[in-house]
Amino acid sequence: MFGVGTPAMVAAAEKAGTLGSLPLGDLTYEKCVDIIRATKAITTQPFAANIFVYDTPALTDELKHQYKTTRSFLEQLAAQHGLEVTLPDIESIKVAGYREQVDALIAENCRIVSFTFGNLDAESVRRLKQNGACLIGTCTTIEEALILEQSGIDLICVQGIEAGGHRGTFTPGDIPSIGGMSLLSQVFDKVKRPLIYAGGLYDAKTILAARTLGAKGFQIGSMLLGSTESALQDFEKQRLRQAQERDIILTNSFSGRYARGLRNIYTAAVDNTPHILPYPYQNKLTGPLRTAAKAKQNAGFVSIWAGQSLNGYPAISTTDILQQLIDQLNQSPV
Ligand SMILES: Cc1cc2nc3c(=O)[nH]c(=O)nc-3n(C[C@H](O)[C@H](O)[C@H](O)COP(=O)(O)O)c2cc1C
Structure with missing residues (x-):
């Protein structure tokens, strides 16, 4: 869970005998x-990178x-809500390609590599496998699952619509729709x-349902958001615990x-407007806005990702x- 998962969370997951997952998002080498x-x-145990x-x-x-107009729209919106922030211009945005991350994973001998948002190119698959890595890809449709299988x-990881955080879909413009059970x-x-x-698991019966439908492994995300190892700040954890189903x-x-x-x-003001750039530009543009909001403990402008199964987020x-x-x-x- 990029932004939430920490090395300490990985270590704590491994103490329970489960596989910890280290989120590297799109960080540099x-x-x-x-x-x-x-x-x-x-x-001491292996973990998934x-x-x-x-x-x-x-x-x-x-x-x-579009970047320019979105930038000034967002700066004005933030200012209207007491957040004075200067967002980056497009020239200052740096995007690390995933291939440099693959280099880092090989250099560091990572033996379990999971990924989301798309499929690795054939050369990256070959290099990682040559280095002994077990590869875990994420699908949100049957078609994506078949592509992953054919690529070796x-x-x-089958991610249902219930899941918190980003959809792993290969085609980011599509509005995701298929439910986890189907x-x-x-x-x-x-x-x-x-x-x-992955998606909506929060107790034995949800895990058993996934097992009945064919899963051999179970990915837990949102249940860990309130944990001691979560990087969320206290005000974000509190906001989560107050959430009602229609807030998700x-x-x-x-x-x-x-x-x-x-x-x-933020979502009420920006969803369904032209002020949404393709990933990763929107993400890079809104990053400093979210950082400023965090610093002011302003839950109105931070992205708090969570799945459909509200679970109390144990502390x-x-x-x-x-x-x-x-x-x-x-x-x-x-
Ligand atoms: C805060 C948050 C961050 C996430 N970040 C990532 C990520 O970096 N990589 C990834 O593969 N999935 C990420 N996910 C999705 C999870 O891997 C998983 O699909 C999801 O949490 C499962 O559904 P649940 O939240 O209902 O447990 C994230 C989920 C959350 C809630």
Whole structure:
């Protein structure tokens, strides 16, 4: 969980005997190396290193123009709500391609590599596998699952519409739609690779349902948002705990890709307007706005990602949250 998951969360997940996942998003080579090393320093078990795999859209004149107008729209919106912030101009935006992250993962000998937003190119698959890596790709449609399988990806994470955070869809402009139950069951019928399910899991019965539909592994996201190892600030955790079901929406206004999280002043003002650039430009543009909002503890302008299963977001360690889930499963009659 980029922005929320930490090396400490990875270590805590491993204490419960589960596989921790280290979010590297679209960080540069150097940052990836630093975070991987910080994680290795506090874990003894293997962990999954997770990256965003996408190709950056070309910077056309039209996009540059849209960037300029979006930038001034967002600065004005923020100012109206007491947030004085200067957003970056397009020339100062740096986008690290995922291939440099692949270099970092190979240099650091990462043996489990998971990814979302798209599929790795054949050369990256070859290089990572030559280095002994097990690859986990994310799908949000049956078609994407088949593409991952055909590319030799070892395990497939099936992400249901319920999931918190960004949709792993390969086609970012599409409004995501298929529900987790329909998706998992059909992917299981059509692909041979072992499946991990992600989306809405919060107790033994939801995990058992995913197992019945064909999952061999279970990915837990939102349940860990309030944990002691979560990088969310206290005001964000408090906001989450107050959330009602209708507060959880899909929005592309923060990053240019659809993600599930809490609605707020920002999403109400920007969703469904022309002021949404393609990923990663929107994401880079709104980054300093979200940082300024965090500094002021202003929940109206931060992106708090969360899935559809409101779960109380326990304020205990990741180890205890996961151990309690495992205990529930072990005690379950099925
Ligand atoms: C705050 C947050 C950040 C996330 N960041 C990532 C990420 O960096 N990489 C990724 O593959 N998935 C990411 N996800 C999606 C999760 O991997 C997973 O699909 C989702 O959390 C499962 O649904 P749940 O939130 O209902 O448990 C994120 C989810 C959340 C809630």
